[in-house]
Amino acid sequence: MELARNLKVDSVSRLHPTPPWQVRPDQSVAEALALMRQHRVGCVLVCPNEDELLGIFTERDLMRRVLAVGLPLSVPVARCMTRNPVVVHPKDSIGAAVRRMEEGGYRHLPVVDPAGRPLGVLSVKRIVHYLAEHFPSIIYNQPPDPNVVPLEAEGA
């Protein structure tokens, strides 16, 4: 199985992106954080309505634009989000998504349909799992400690 080929052929939708958790631009950073913690995700999408993506608010934004400059968590999320984020479409190849993530240093890409409606979020974690899944024989046969080999056969 050639990974290079599969990265080109497999589409983003195959990775089952996580649901697009959303906040409105006028909601506070604290509300966005609560949503992120509740769903254990690293970002939320900022959407004025269900069909429109305005920006993304990530852990990195929290660090750089809120905590670093000492803003209170009550500021609206629109003030510290990343506007017009780089997105992928469900039909884009996984390779294209990986390249966009790697080039921009992003760990989340919103997945939107051709009309720009947010459908989900693709995380780098999901990509790592896809890559690991690709090589079951070499990845899952890794011993917990690569330098230790049992001396005797175990088992019932």
Add this chain to the structure above:
Amino acid sequence: MNCPHCAYDNLPGSEQCGHCLADLTQLDRPVAQDRVERSLMEDTVRDLHPSPAITLPPTASVQQALDLMLQHQIGAIPIVDGGALVGILTERDLLTSASDPSVASTPLPVGDLMTPNPATVRAGDSLAFALHQMDVGGYRHLPVLENGQLLGIISVRDMLRRIMRVCKTRGW
């Protein structure tokens, strides 16, 4: 699993032939199918050129950690106490602390917010092992040890960059 030397039928997964004591470990070793697999199996964490670790003691403040992360554009800081790695402080830890009102009101040292005893890799471990660690633990960063000493840190981005380079696929 038959021994290639004496044809004795061993238990699957045996390290050594039960009859002639021949080494059977090679029989079970996975074989790389293409250049990406070969790279993952044969290249080591050292080949990713781990970034030098920018560390903090557990007594450092959250503000110091934030400043370091912003200054060096990094997302995780290994926490070192007396030369030993005791934890890692990530953006996720800061997010959790920032959104918890009880923590936010009383400034805590990073030692109280860090993830203790982080998963690590050794410089000589294969990329496959590191990728596996990242996948299973959901980690984006892994501190790299050499002879028990902290050598640096690798991130999931380093790993993706490496795999994409090996793939060398164009036309996306």
